Amino acid sequence: MLRTILILLGGAALLLATMIDTLAVIGRHIGLPINGSIELMQAAVMISGAAALVISLWDDAHARVHLLLDRLGPSARRLLDQLSDGITLIFLAALLAGAGWLAADLWHGHEQSELLGVPWAALRAVANVALAMGIAILGLRLLRKRRA
Numbered sequence: 001m002l003r004t005i006l007i008l009l010g011g012a013a014l015l016l017a018t019m020i021d022t023l024a025v026i027g028r029h030i031g032l033p034i035n036g037s038i039e040l041m042q043a044a045v046m047i048s049g050a051a052a053l054v055i056s057l058w059d060d061a062h063a064r065v066h067l068l069l070d071r072l073g074p075s076a077r078r079l080l081d082q083l084s085d086g087i088t089l090i091f092l093a094a095l096l097a098g099a100g101w102l103a104a105d106l107w108h109g110h111e112q113s114e115l116l117g118v119p120w121a122a123l124r125a126v127a128n129v130a131l132a133m134g135i136a137i138l139g140l141r142l143l144r145k146r147r148a
Helices: 002-030 037-058 074-109 120-147
Strands: none
Touching: 002 037, 037 120, 074 120
16 A cells, blocks of 8 residues: 555556646746756655665565676675675665754754745655665665565
8 A cells, every 4th residue: 555655656656746847847948937946856756766666675676787687606795795684774774864953953944945945944855754664675675584
């Protein structure tokens, strides 16, 4: 259920980004530019990217280099797979720590975009939730693999 919601949310955000950019290009060519289109694009792309990160980790469908992995035996492949998940978990945790620090530091700053007033704090919260979900997914996967 949550996976389906993330797919729909990410897809809708990507379609919205495409629509915003298409209208902005048309507007520039006919002399009616859309002010703030870049701000809206940034928000839509961030939401679709956050959903894509979580879904790719959930499905274990993120990019991998098979050139090396396909030449290894099952035990070495399993070890490198666990190492990859562990390093990714550490990387996402470091990103979340830094992003959380920024969010806490700027929470009362009422950050918003210049033209349309897009609230950056809300978008930062979406990114932090996506990072936390990624960490949880990788942590559960590592625990499952360790027990197997």
